Amino acid sequence: MANARRGNSRRRRPHPQPMGTPFLEFDLAGELEQLAREPQPIGGQNAKTLVKYDDLRIVLIALRANARIPGHQAEGRISVHTIRGHIRIRAIQRTFDLPAGSLLALDLGLPHDVEALEDSALLLTIAWPGRNVSKRASEATTA
Numbered sequence: 001m002a003n004a005r006r007g008n009s010r011r012r013r014p015h016p017q018p019m020g021t022p023f024l025e026f027d028l029a030g031e032l033e034q035l036a037r038e039p040q041p042i043g044g045q046n047a048k049t050l051v052k053y054d055d056l057r058i059v060l061i062a063l064r065a066n067a068r069i070p071g072h073q074a075e076g077r078i079s080v081h082t083i084r085g086h087i088r089i090r091a092i093q094r095t096f097d098l099p100a101g102s103l104l105a106l107d108l109g110l111p112h113d114v115e116a117l118e119d120s121a122l123l124l125t126i127a128w129p130g131r132n133v134s135k136r137a138s139e140a141t142t143a
Contacts, residue, residue: 024051028060028083032121035062043067044116059124063087063116071113076128079105085120089113098122 035046044067051058055076063069063085080089082098089096089104091112096104100120106112108129 026050028123031060032062032084035060035121040064045069055128057124057126059126061122061124063114063120063122065116065118065120067116069114071111073109073111074106074126075108076126077105077108078127079103079123079125080114081123081125083121083123086117087120087122088115088117090115 031048031050035048038046040046044064045061047059047061049057049059065085080087080098081103082100084100086097086099089098089112091106091110097117098104
């Protein structure tokens, strides 16, 4: 049983803080260093969910040069912010070159793929419409 637990801990990293608290603060350079120290998965990509609310996710993704994320789509609106390197996204019959510092937003359900032109890192934000947010917001203001 101990070996099974140890093997599982290698695949899932512990989260030192709850991912859905009222505020979250991150050192992105430190988070990227942590991803770089981990064994590189086949396919050249590694990711860590930083924020996880019912209606919002923020994921830090590291991609090796020439790594690809094949065509897919999200159920929510997304933004992709390149924080290191250079990536290319193909969507709606267009190609978007996104060097470090670039930001792209895509409407929900748009098929797209991602390619790293060099070692890169990006922040992916996914926002889902109509999730149970207004109920929590009204509970917080009446408390």
